[in-house]
Amino acid sequence: MKSERPLGRRTLLLVLVALLCSEGLFYALYTPSAQTPRCSDGTSNCNHSKDDKSPAGRRTPDRSTVVLIWRWPYGHRAGLQSCSKLFQIIGCRLTADRREYDKADGVMFHHKDVQGNLSELLRMRRPPLQKWVWMNMESPGNSRRRAHLDGLFNLTASYRRDSDVWVSYERIVEASEDRQKAFKIPPKDKLVCWIVTHWNMRFRRVQYYRELSKHLTVHTYGGAFERPLGLQEYHSVMSSCKFYLSFENSIHKDYITEKLFNPMRVGAVPVVLGPPRENYEELVPAGSFIHVDDFKSPQELAEHLVFLDQNQDAYERFFRWRQHFTAERSHLSLEHACRICDHIKRHKVYTVVKSLSKWFWG
Incomplete structure (x- = not known):
């Protein structure tokens, strides 16, 4: 058998040139160019405008x-x-x-x-x-x-x-130190107030009010009593009352409106009629309001309000939450x-x- 001849110098040089060329081609095809930066998603199209109007x-x-x-x-x-x-x-x-x-x-x-x-x-x-x-x-x-x-x-x-x-309609939030110091219980010259426009004899709140008013005086305002109030008067009247009837017009899960938060914000104690106490306590501190369901009858509630009127220390306990929180209005x-x-x-x-x-x- 004829023996194989070793590769000549010329042949070896051609092989080396071919290898170098193929390596350069691979680098050009598969290595990202320094002129084409890659985005986080692996693409090169990074010029997404913040004002893009795409559908x-x-x-x-x-x-x-x-x-x-x-x-x-x-x-x-x-x-x-x-x-x-x-x-x-x-x-x-x-x-x-x-x-x-x-x-x-x-x-x-x-x-x-x-x-x-x-x-x-x-x-x-x-x-x-x-x-x-x-x-x-x-x-x-x-x-x-x-x-x-x-x-x-x-x-x-x-x-x-x-x-x-x-x-939420409104919310209780952590108060700044300045707001904690600034809060003072406003002067009071009325025991119980209610401002209402939507009147319907079938509503539980109307029926409860009629029974409650047999046992104490409720100062009433709003369209239902032909005593409408402007915004300034609304908050002024509410803050002048020790207790405010925060009665919802219908009773449903989580339906807790500004009727609760408005008196809390201006410095009156809300007396609530709505979903169960447990539902209210998911949104506001337990000691910040009075629930009508805590009493056997409107008469019993009236007696408790009179008691609180005569015991200032007991009344002021309803404002302890203001040492740490405040009521914030929603947009x-x-x-x-x-x-x-x-x-x-x-x-x-x-x-x-x-x-x-x-x-x-x-």
Whole structure:
């Protein structure tokens, strides 16, 4: 057999050149260029504008989440202040301009406005990724039930703590040292007060008031008693009373409104009629209010209020919570919109409210 000849110098040089060329080609194809920076997602397209106007169906990573307020609740138009300034929510933009409908990530619909335009909503085209949010701060007893709402919305926003987006009417928050020192119980010249406009003899609050007023004097104001008050008078009268009847117009789970928080803020002790005491204690300190259900009858409650009127130390115990906390007013419609936006920004999963009627009205 003929023996193999060793490779010549020329052949060896050609092999080395070929290897060097292939290495350079591999480096050029597979190594990121210093002129093309890579983004965190592995792509090279890092120029996402923060003012991107892409529709909700084609969301880009860095643009603000947009929520359209279909109609301001009760026509009370609020300023579109920054969600970051009021609620420390970043990356959100609110609009009331319906021309931005196709660009909105979510649309907030107030229940009272929906019930009069339901047929319009059922015909509307919706971008694939856009979420419709049902918003309501009224109780089931004050909200018209509509079966066609089932399956129409993606999220709920209300006073109910089991809503997708929960917003309390008002809240108790930690007070600054200055506010703790500043609070003084206002001067009092009335024992019990009640300011009310909506009067209905079937309401439990009306029936309870009529029995209670047989045993002590209740100073009454508002449209129901033909003694309307302006905003300044409203707070002035309330603060001049030792006790204020914080009676809700209907009794439902979590339905605890400004009727509780207003007297707490101005320095009166609320006497509440609404959901059970346990529900109230989830929102405010247990010793900050009196619940009518703690007494066997309106007469027994009246006797207790008279006792507290005659015992200042016992009365002042209802204000101990002010050593650490204060009552904070809410920006209801605006806060709903901001917290809806924050929820949509943080939750990208598919959701639908299949039975709004059963959940809310039972």
